[in-house]
Amino acid sequence: MSASSTTPPGSSGVGRPRPTVAAMPRYRPGRDASQADVDADVGEAVKLASNENPWPPPEPVRRAVAAAAEGANRYPDHLSTELRADLARHLGVDPASVAVGAGSTGLIQQLVAAYVDPGDGIVYPWRSFEAYPVFAALAGAAVTTVGLVDHTVDVDAVAAAVTPSTRLVFIANPNNPTGTAVDTAALTRLCAAVTERVGHDTLVVVDEAYREFCDPALGDPVTDLVPHFPQVVVLRTFSKAHGLAGLRVGYAVAHPEVIATLDATLAPFLVSAPAQAGARAALECLDEIGAAVSRLVAERERMRTALVEAGFTVPPSQANFVWLPLGERTGEVYTHLERRGLVTRPFADEGVRITVADPATGDRVIEALGSWIRTAGGGAAP
Template sequence: MGEPRIREALDGVPDYRPGRPPSTTDGRVPYKLSSNENPYPPLPGVLDAVDAAARHVNRYPDMGAVALYEALAHHHAVPTTDLAAATGSVAVLYHLLQATCEPGDEVVYAWRSFEAYPIAVRLVGATPVEVPLTMTAEHDLDAMLAAITPRTRVVLVCTPNNPTGPAVPPGALASFVAAVPDDVLVVVDEAYAEFVRHAPGVEGLAALEHYRARGNVVVLRTFSKAYGLAGLRVGYAVAPARIASAVRKVALPFGVSDLAQAAAVASLAAEKELLERVDAVVAERERTVQAVRAAGWSVPDTQANFFWLPAGERTLEVAEAFGRDGLAVRPFPGDGIRITIGEPDANDRVVAVLRRTSATG
């Protein structure tokens, strides 16, 4: 007797396994440092906007996201036709691949990078082409260019790179974008862009300038990280109008809730206060990474709201040490651990664990 068929593409997609919530037995506050969440809650004005929107949840959201698109268009100085929103930037990526890739097409990206990339690629039946990071956990842009073939449809550049932290220098990104064939889409995933602090003297065009200059560049952004709206799920693409239209066509109708739209618009209006909080996270990042390095651990340069601990074969052992101290971190077995910058007390506890745990085993 037969049974319903499931697409073969799903064979390469792992089941989601939620991490264990952090806990302590000594009364101390447990901290979740595994999801790169902003430790600050939304600003009061944002909560007021959400409260107002919540009074109308008997109605469908604005499917056209008119207010959100107008606010984003003003914020980035782009036309509303060049915007496409969805439930987080990862959903925008899924829709983008749905709109551009077919079975047999290839998608090139660095590895290790955002763990959703291989899943999203396989779900549309395309072939992932993973290019190893450099020894300093950065994108190897020359190798990525060499990996492009006539079957390549999309190249993903995650900057800062999740989970390792380094950002692609602006000049290097400019050279890379210029070298990619015009019929290959370059997707610059800037989920952590607000946390980037390039060294003095580092100059070059921002990703949005490449979108303005070329017809094959898309920039992904999110309100989940710097803006502290991870629980509401809203991200967006800035893309040439033809690409943005295709993304909107395949997006789930009414996907971005009115609460999320209202919170995003209010967050853009309160950007000055929000970016002050981002500066505080960056200061904690620098303090924490410096202390971790002083404890003997190697940490790549990070421009995000997390840092990478290349623990290798000891990854699970070290992650368990954090767990015993009430800290949930994100281990990648055999590679390393991604640790979110959280509250100062949480960061102090991270440093204390690593001072007690030998970097050499």
Template sequence: MAPENIVFGAGSVEVASRIILAVTNPGDRVMFAWRSFEAYPLLVTTAGAVPQPVPLAADGGHDLPAMAAAVGSNTRVVFLCNPNNPTGAVLSSAAVDSFIRSVPADVLIVLDEAYVHFNRDADTAVGIDMFRRYPNVAVLHTFSKAYGLAGLRLGYAIAAPELATALRKVAVPFGVTSLAQQAGLASLRAEDELQERIHVLVAERRRVHTAMLEAGLPVLPSEANFLWLDSGERTAALAELFEKNALSVRVFPGEGIRVTIGSPEANNRILAVARHAAALLAPQH
């Protein structure tokens, strides 16, 4: 990858904001699946563009055929979050390849791979491969998740030189601190340790997922560092149960709950609650 293809920023979300600023004019549309990363509609609105959310498929993944059909003459950017936040669903390489070929070449496709390190799906779309194959593809990566540098704010885009130049023009000067740069370099030198941590987390994710299913909870498969409980209208009751047991989860009222995979001890506490949670989600008679 050439240096002119890399653009750093204060986290991948800040780089995503720059992409919208650089590519859209007021009134242009930016498409994303919904529910997906919460910042997308906020970033779009702040830039003066128009959010264009497309509902997720029943399995919690992107409905790419519906998204392709919704692309209009004023759609300028499409964000594809892979794995998706908060559901953990993965986009396959074949599906993304078909989607990119089905939309106009002047629509920018951004593959947001914030959780790429946890993805073990052999058929997943790989952002770098898509970037090398198509000129209208950009990729977002971050040091906030697997590397654990969320508080230091370091992320980057991989983009065509023309787009990369535009992103530098709309950057906030000195947005990436020297401390973040040094931490990023140190993290890259500790790849072996990183992989060990990821291996443990992925094993824990599988264990917790299996146990939740056995407890009768509506948990979806995930390739991220969290699991999605598709709890719908019973979300508030389930969230209250977690709160009473001093467990912090991400609650989306009326939709579901994202449970982050932590240490084995923390995960055991989650599973202890899960054994009592199934009754809350059982059909009411």
């Protein structure tokens, strides 16, 4: 049967997806290194597009994952009970304040499913994490975006955008893709202003996917915000610092009522047993994980210093990536890097995000961007 005039855009006529689904933005994963258009003699292609950890997880974590895979004929523990208990101990909170999900992305999806009806408001700064518009559109939410100032979240403008119909505020901190972060004093101001405007009816979600790469002086929302603002939800993940992006496991820390609501929307057995076991084992390897994080933070600072010296604008990053706001030269720089085997993440006409890896890779990035600014860049700072 051919597509009829009533077929929604984007559909070939098989089934009837909701118009919202046809119209919503698609999440774009970073390109794999194997897809790179690499010139001869430039070395291996490397993926610097998804802010992954360049190193495999610690050996005890790999062993725990392999052992858990032996029981793959059984469903996992639906609520990840033991992992919750471990996390609660680790964070010094009650287990009833912790939910586990399929990465922080899974928890973002659950939050939207649990709190947002069609027409309800969601507020977030933009540009930010690309999953927010996807899930907001899927829910039929009324989205309000708030511009960044100096590549940084403007908490006062975000607070001013909240209305009684706002159900969720998402703050990626550090922000993706700009890498900048605000401290818990600024977030306290935001939460106080939101409370003043709408009481506790609007959840403020602090998405800390890159927390472990931050300066501790920025504060800790679990201790600085959650006890004081029952509407705060802190999201964290094992994908970045802990090197478990492939296992899909993250967690939320929030008021027990919010956690119970999140659990009500958890798809059955969503977090696999290997993911639960890997995350538990990672919590036993925090020295090794912390050492790798320190190496990445040192490398981030080295790269940023070199790129600023070369003439690039690079906002200070608190994450495991750096952001080059290149405007209309974005495509040109992205292609220049990709030809040299460096697969980064372009945001058309805005900039290029580059994941920090080991120093040898960092040298390749610095050299490639240096050669661009000396030649195509004409020596001009973008």
